[in-house]
Each structure stands twice: as C-alpha cells, then as structure tokens.
Amino acid sequence: MKEYALAKTQNVQKANELLEYLQKRPKTEMVGLGLIYGEPGLGKSRFARQAAIQNDYIYFRLEATMTAKSFTGRLLERIYYHFGMPKIGVRGTANEIFHRSLEILKNFENTIIVIDEIDYAFKNKKILGSIRDIVDETLSIVVLVGMADAKEKLLSADVHYFDRCNFFCEFKSLQTDDLILLCDAVCDINVDKTVIRHIAKKTKGNIRKFIKSLYSLESLAEKQNIQMIKPEHIAIMQ
Numbered sequence: 001m002k003e004y005a006l007a008k009t010q011n012v013q014k015a016n017e018l019l020e021y022l023q024k025r026p027k028t029e030m031v032g033l034g035l036i037y038g039e040p041g042l043g044k045s046r047f048a049r050q051a052a053i054q055n056d057y058i059y060f061r062l063e064a065t066m067t068a069k070s071f072t073g074r075l076l077e078r079i080y081y082h083f084g085m086p087k088i089g090v091r092g093t094a095n096e097i098f099h100r101s102l103e104i105l106k107n108f109e110n111t112i113i114v115i116d117e118i119d120y121a122f123k124n125k126k127i128l129g130s131i132r133d134i135v136d137e138t139l140s141i142v143v144l145v146g147m148a149d150a151k152e153k154l155l156s157a158d159v160h161y162f163d164r165c166n167f168f169c170e171f172k173s174l175q176t177d178d179l180i181l182l183c184d185a186v187c188d189i190n191v192d193k194t195v196i197r198h199i200a201k202k203t204k205g206n207i208r209k210f211i212k213s214l215y216s217l218e219s220l221a222e223k224q225n226i227q228m229i230k231p232e233h234i235a236i237m238q
C-alpha cells in the first residue's frame, strides 16, 4: 500500500480549487485565508500534508499542548527549514520570535502555509490572533484545516475578522467513484470495482475502516500471489 499517494477525489479537487482561488485573489482587496473542514477520516490531513510536499507549501500541525510561545517558536523553525535558512534566533519573547517569522514572510510573498488541527487554536486566542496577523501583515496564504464544526467556531471566535475568510471548503463523504480513485492511488495490486463496492458497503462510509479492509485484502492477495482481487477471491480470503 502506498502510504504517501494522494488520490484526486472530489474533496481534493475542491481543495485545489481553494488554493488556486486564493493565489489568484486581488491581493489588495482580499486576505489570503481559507478553511478546509469536515468530519473525521475524509482525507483533510492527507491532502494538507501531500499537497504541501508536492507544491512546496509549509505544512504546520498544531498540537494539543501548544502555547502561544511554543507556536511562535515552532512556526519560526518551520519557516527557517522551508527556506533553507540557518536556525538562528528561536529565542526571545513570543512577540520577538513571531516578528522574525513575519519579517521573513514579508520578504517571500505568496508563501502558502497549511495549518492542520486548527481546532486546538480555538482555546487559545493568542494563536488564533497570530494567524490573523500573518494574513493581515504579509501576502502569505494561510489555509486552516479543522473538524466539522471549525467554520462555526472560527466565526464565533472572531466574527469581525474571520468572516473575511475567503474560501471555505467542506470535505464530504467519499462516493464510489472516489473510492475507486483511492484504491487506484494507494493499492499495490488491482482491485475489481465490485470488490471496492463490497468493502465500501461493509465499512459504511468510514474511510479508515475501508483502508484497513483494503490493506488486509492486499496482504492476503500478495501472500497468495493474486494480482487482481476479484469478487470470487473474497470468499477464499475470508
């Protein structure tokens, strides 16, 4: 199974449109802020990480224990790493560290930063405020990635600001066509469409369970030297 493949599902296509829209926005009129949100396991983080690797975006994941100070430090480290700069000056007050990040981002226009697990910032207004400062004071594009209720939470955290969020993209349940694309992208062997539908029905739209079942089938097929999993194999394998 290919761990780093990214299938071009409907969700992925919509998220790519979000980025394209933000990149083409009239920069003097609009800030570069977007939000991807949705139920668990729909591929939000997968998109965020893989799109960042493929397109040279900065991927940054918030953590449950992050404080405003650790946020600024980790962000500056990520920025140094991204631009291949020596790791200097990750010391000082949170404000001093944050200003170093801002200065670099001002010099590198149109940097794209994807911030995953934005939900952790809803409890920490300083982190949310710093993200707001990045989009206000630089021409960077910031794409936030969060849970299903992230849109409401973002708006209620600071309605005057976050109603300026210029693109909201909800990740929706994957349909059969998406699951076929997913199998093509991640499986090392071929899987018949009827088998894909069968697993999809059994796992009831839960993508993590779907991938797990697929992985088990794939391992068994490899052991039995089967190149394409067909409906008749399922009974043999179970």
Ligand SMILES: Nc1ncnc2c1ncn2[C@@H]1O[C@H](COP(=O)(O)OP(=O)(O)OP(=O)(O)O)[C@@H](O)[C@H]1O
Residues within 6 Å of the ligand: 005, 006, 007, 008, 009, 012, 038, 039, 040, 041, 042, 043, 044, 045, 046, 047, 146, 147, 182, 185, 186, 207, 208, 211
């Ligand atoms: N477009 C895709 N290409 C390849 N694999 C995908 C894709 N979308 C989802 N997956 C699979 O689904 C799993 C769950 O996706 P992911 O962890 O990105 O979900 P999430 O939306 O971030 O969930 P959560 O809200 O719980 O963080 C991934 O590990 C991957 O196996």
Ligand SMILES: [Mg+2]
Residues within 6 Å of the ligand: 044, 045, 046
């Ligand atoms: Mg995630």
